[in-house]
Amino acid sequence: MKSFAILSLAAAAVAAPTSSNSKRQTPPATIDPLLSQYNVATGAVTYNTGEGYIFKKNGAEPDITTLMSFKFPDSTEGYNCEILFPLDAASTATGSQRAQVFSGLKPAAETTTTWPSGNLRDQHLGDVKFEAPGGAVYEATYGPYAQGKFPCPAGYKLGAELVGRWDEVTVAWTQGAGAGPYIEVTAA
Numbered sequence: 055m056k057s058f059a060i061l062s063l064a065a066a067a068v069a070a071p072t073s074s075n076s077k078r079q080t081p082p083a084t085i086d087p088l089l090s091q092y093n094v095a096t097g098a099v100t101y102n103t104g105e106g107y108i109f110k111k112n113g114a115e116p117d118i119t120t121l122m123s124f125k126f127p128d129s130t131e132g133y134n135c136e137i138l139f140p141l142d143a144a145s146t147a148t149g150s151q152r153a154q155v156f157s158g159l160k161p162a163a164e165t166t167t168t169w170p171s172g173n174l175r176d177q178h179l180g181d182v183k184f185e186a187p188g189g190a191v192y193e194a195t196y197g198p199y200a201q202g203k204f205p206c207p208a209g210y211k212l213g214a215e216l217v218g219r220w221d222e223v224t225v226a227w228t229q230g231a232g233a234g235p236y237i238e239v240t241a242a
Contacts, residue, residue, distance in 0.1 A: 079129035085237040087122040090162040097169035108225040110218035123161035131208035139190035142232035147184035149222035158213025
């Protein structure tokens with residue numbers, strides 16, 4: 055499975071420092087995102103769901119996208135990061151099985167019922183195809199840092215959005231040991 059790295063180029067543009075720490079710490083082996091769901095019709099955000107859901111059905115129902123917020127601890131400074139995205143047998147990928155990946159200007163911070171929601175879609179970073187079981191692989195990338203390893207943006211919180219591609223798509227997963235995006239932290 056190819057890697058699913060989406061945030062390195064966007065880091066400088068969308069990141070906000072979370073803290074600073076001068077002591078060298080051992081970084082976590084992985085970083086899981088906080089997942090929220092965004093209703094495109096109303097602007098509502100269901101915050102911190104623990105479940106990813108990407109949905110489009112020919113405009114018959116509101117489109118739903120998944121917002122991801124990654125918080126990079128200060129201890130990741132000097133390390134490489136790579137986003138991986140496995141899906142297990144309990145996950146779903148039907149219809150086009152595709153999504154567009156966007157950076158976010160402001161990660162979601164709470165549940166809302168309307169705009170402004172924290173969605174604030176920014177740059178289109180690529181297009182992915184999902185297979186369940188399996189995972190997400192890039193079909194197209196935009197910019198040199200849309201996949202692979204990148205320097206961890208230590209002390210920053212980054213947002214991204216997965217938006218259904220084409221008229222019908224459903225991708226769903228429960229974030230956990232066998233499914234969902236995560237960042238692997240490795241030596242530089």
